[in-house]
Amino acid sequence: MTDFSDAFGAALGLVLGFDADLAEIVGLSLRVSFLAVAIATAVGLPVGAAIALYRFPGRAALLVAMNALMGLPPVVVGLIVYLTLSRAGPLGVFGLLFTPAAMIFAQMLLVTPIIAALTRQVIEDLWVEYEEQLRSLGAGPGRAVPALLWDGRYSLLTAVLAGFGRASAEVGAVMIVGGNIDHVTRVMTTAIALEVSKGDLALALGLGIVLMALSLGVNGAAFALKEAAERRLG
Amino acid sequence: MILPLTIQDVSFEIGGIRLIKDLNCTLEAGPRTMILGANGAGKSLFLRLCHGLIRPTTGRVLWQGAKGRDPADAQAMVFQRPVMLRRSVAANVDYALKLRGMAAAERRAAVEDALGHTGLRRLADNPARVLSVGEQQKLALARAWALQPEVLFLDEPTASLDPAATHAVEQIINAIDAAGTRIVMTTHDLGQARRRGDEVMFLNRGRLLEKTPAERFFSEPENDLAQAFLKGELLWWQRGRDNLKRKPPKQRRQ
Amino acid sequence: MKRLMTGMAMVLGALVYAAHGAGPAAAETFITVASTTSTQNSGLYDYILPRFTTKTGITVRVIAVGTGQAVRLAKNGDADVLFVHHKASEEKFVADGFGIRRFDVMVNDFVLLGPESDPAVVGGEEDIAEALSKIAGAKAAFASRGDDSGTHKKELSLWKASGADPKAASGSWYRETGAGMGATLNTASAMNAYVLTDRATWLKFSNKGALKILVEGDKRLFNHYGIILVNPKRHPHVKVKEAQAFIDWVLGAEGQAAIGAYRIEGRQAFFPNAGR
Numbered sequence: 001m002t003d004f005s006d007a008f009g010a011a012l013g014l015v016l017g018f019d020a021d022l023a024e025i026v027g028l029s030l031r032v033s034f035l036a037v038a039i040a041t042a043v044g045l046p047v048g049a050a051i052a053l054y055r056f057p058g059r060a061a062l063l064v065a066m067n068a069l070m071g072l073p074p075v076v077v078g079l080i081v082y083l084t085l086s087r088a089g090p091l092g093v094f095g096l097l098f099t100p101a102a103m104i105f106a107q108m109l110l111v112t113p114i115i116a117a118l119t120r121q122v123i124e125d126l127w128v129e130y131e132e133q134l135r136s137l138g139a140g141p142g143r144a145v146p147a148l149l150w151d152g153r154y155s156l157l158t159a160v161l162a163g164f165g166r167a168s169a170e171v172g173a174v175m176i177v178g179g180n181i182d183h184v185t186r187v188m189t190t191a192i193a194l195e196v197s198k199g200d201l202a203l204a205l206g207l208g209i210v211l212m213a214l215s216l217g218v219n220g221a222a223f224a225l226k227e228a229a230e231r232r233l234g
Numbered sequence: 235m236i237l238p239l240t241i242q243d244v245s246f247e248i249g250g251i252r253l254i255k256d257l258n259c260t261l262e263a264g265p266r267t268m269i270l271g272a273n274g275a276g277k278s279l280f281l282r283l284c285h286g287l288i289r290p291t292t293g294r295v296l297w298q299g300a301k302g303r304d305p306a307d308a309q310a311m312v313f314q315r316p317v318m319l320r321r322s323v324a325a326n327v328d329y330a331l332k333l334r335g336m337a338a339a340e341r342r343a344a345v346e347d348a349l350g351h352t353g354l355r356r357l358a359d360n361p362a363r364v365l366s367v368g369e370q371q372k373l374a375l376a377r378a379w380a381l382q383p384e385v386l387f388l389d390e391p392t393a394s395l396d397p398a399a400t401h402a403v404e405q406i407i408n409a410i411d412a413a414g415t416r417i418v419m420t421t422h423d424l425g426q427a428r429r430r431g432d433e434v435m436f437l438n439r440g441r442l443l444e445k446t447p448a449e450r451f452f453s454e455p456e457n458d459l460a461q462a463f464l465k466g467e468l469l470w471w472q473r474g475r476d477n478l479k480r481k482p483p484k485q486r487r488q
Numbered sequence: 489m490k491r492l493m494t495g496m497a498m499v500l501g502a503l504v505y506a507a508h509g510a511g512p513a514a515a516e517t518f519i520t521v522a523s524t525t526s527t528q529n530s531g532l533y534d535y536i537l538p539r540f541t542t543k544t545g546i547t548v549r550v551i552a553v554g555t556g557q558a559v560r561l562a563k564n565g566d567a568d569v570l571f572v573h574h575k576a577s578e579e580k581f582v583a584d585g586f587g588i589r590r591f592d593v594m595v596n597d598f599v600l601l602g603p604e605s606d607p608a609v610v611g612g613e614e615d616i617a618e619a620l621s622k623i624a625g626a627k628a629a630f631a632s633r634g635d636d637s638g639t640h641k642k643e644l645s646l647w648k649a650s651g652a653d654p655k656a657a658s659g660s661w662y663r664e665t666g667a668g669m670g671a672t673l674n675t676a677s678a679m680n681a682y683v684l685t686d687r688a689t690w691l692k693f694s695n696k697g698a699l700k701i702l703v704e705g706d707k708r709l710f711n712h713y714g715i716i717l718v719n720p721k722r723h724p725h726v727k728v729k730e731a732q733a734f735i736d737w738v739l740g741a742e743g744q745a746a747i748g749a750y751r752i753e754g755r756q757a758f759f760p761n762a763g764r
Contacts, residue, residue, distance in 0.1 A: 042503065130319075199674060
């Protein structure tokens with residue numbers, strides 16, 4: 001029990017003390033996860049919509065695979081990205097290993113299936129409701145995609161937040177491809193792992209509390225945004 | 235003018251079951267057509283076949299006057315339950331016009347116009363989906379009207395509405411008709427058909443049994459099933475046979 | 489649909505571009521050193537590296553992983569310098585042509601920890617092999633790294649010297665965590681098990697629980713550190729000049745003094761021995 005109270009104390013101390021290292025780590029965590037989710041959204045939305053609206057051979061298999069990829073183990077993704085970006089690997093010449101770019105890339109791989117799979121479901125359900133009317137107005141599946149994405153925006157926002165949750169919470173991928181280098185690739189989750197390995201459990205838990213507070217903040221902001229938009233546009 | 239519309243030997247089959255059988259008719263420009271029939275008669279299917287939302291299994295749907303133009307551009311359809319996008323009333327109409335390639339300035343005027351004609355101007359910036367069903371249906375009509383279609387298909391547009399809303403919607407349909415659009419409408423409401431129709435098409439179990447001017451249909455329908463329908467009888471006892479001349483069974487006297 | 493795709497592609501491009509710049513300025517000179525978690529967690533790097541950077545302006549980025557993984561990284565060319573503590577692996581690394589030459593840097597020692605209750609009665613024992621043999625005999629709980637690290641390899645060599653075969657008992661009294669030193673210490677502390685650890689990590693560890701140092705000082709418990717430059721012939725991109733500057737500094741008077749000056753809880757943790 002003392003660990004828990006120590007943890008709250010540690011968390012409060014870090015935050016109120018405006019610990020510079022903590023600020024740096026938080027900043028990097030947010031940057032990496034936001035960018036990863038943004039890229040994953042840019043890829044996942046159209047892919048999910050396309051699979052929802054078009055029929056093609058192998059569609060069922062692709063759908064199942066995409067859903068399964070939502071459960072990709074982060075450490076496996078980290079390993080694969082490491083092997084790809086390593087100097088001994090195919091993309092080694094770019095020297096991207098142990099940089100934030102590698103971390104963004106790995107997290108993007110983790111998050112894209114989530115956004116694509118959820119988008120597919122949302123768009124498919126919407127199309128069932130809208131298909132006849134939209135076709136009547138002259139919009140076949142291709143032309144309807146922007147309207148469908150916009151109409152499904154609240155559900156899709158939840159999908160994006162799910163992706164962000166996954167990205168900001170994972171440690172396996174960023175540890176391997178980032179290397180947890182101080183001031184360079186250390187993020188919240190790898191910092192927590194480090195403190196655990198040093199036996200400083202209270203500090204680790206404190207960092208964990210800060211991380212969860214961050215996540216709460218992001219989700220709270222998204223919710224407020226959604227409420228305001230709904231009031232205006234319905 | 236894309237009319238007249240000729241339906242030639244059209245059948246529609248799903249899963250081995252024929253839902254529309256050997257339908258032949260021609261819709262000329264001018265009269266308001268009411269399509270009547272029991273539930274499951276194929277009225278809605280027929281409408282969708284005409285509008286091009288589904289393809290016939292056999293036969294052809296020919297817009298004689300299309301001459302190289304895409305006939306879909308001159309048509310619009312309103313469904314029993316209005317389908318609105320999650321945006322404002324005005325934006326819904328605007329979307330339809332954008333799809334047709336209208337320029338922004340033109341669209342603004344057209345949207346204003348359509349909303350004005352349907353009494354929705356004061357709701358222009360409200361979210362469309364919080365409107366009542368009646369208002370949403372008026373919006374659907376506004377949207378269709380803004381497209382200035384030559385033919386407007388309506389699938390039981392007032393079936394979900396209360397009498398006041400029904401009246402309002404019928405007024406709008408009248409206005410659209412007066413502006414020159416050919417109306418083709420299915421309905422359950424015999425009174426409505428009598429009130430608003432110029433000609434009647436009677437469908438039963440996928441077949442067109444009668445197509446006559448409205449007055450004649452309501453006073454002296456030729457087809458015995460039509461007669462039974464007008465009397466309000468359920469047409470279930472014809473199961474298994476499409477014979478047009480069978481008489482109803484003798485009523486038991488108690 | 490096409491316009492949406494084009495739009496998305498442009499957004500994608502912009503994001504990837506932004507992502508690439510999301511790290512520290514590219515202008516910073518740095519080298520990458522593959523080392524071990526135990527060295528990192530001891531705090532040594534936090535003490536000596538700033539001195540090097542102030543002197544030369546070169547930043548040292550340490551990737552702290554298990555010895556096996558560190559060697560792998562260096563073999564793949566993902567690091568410029570290898571700085572670990574398992575002589576056999578290091579010599580093989582050089583022999584296979586992945587490194588130029590191995591140099592002694594410093595020594596620290598391992599200690600055997602155990603619960604206060606000391607069920608196998610090894611406290612004060614001077615012979616480590618004897619102590620391990622007693623633990624095996626008593627079937628007392630023992631937590632092992634089990635992760636092919638320098639510490640793990642040292643542990644296995646000591647078991648060999650003791651004549652006992654703990655692998656056969658893996659899962660019963662011999663618990664292989666497959667994890668780093670910190671995690672293994674956490675586990676040992678929670679299980680009240682015996683565990684072999686380097687002194688520096690133990691001094692710095694915050695979750696000591698009921699564990700104490702029971703056996704220390706045996707010569708076989710000494711832990712030798714070696715530093716190796718990754719062979720540029722194998723990996724042309726290696727930053728030879730800067731990496732060599734680091735190695736020279738570590739082996740030189742300043743680096744060696746810094747290593748010797750580092751204290752944990754008032755005690756010297758590492759003993760410099762370059763050139764000896």
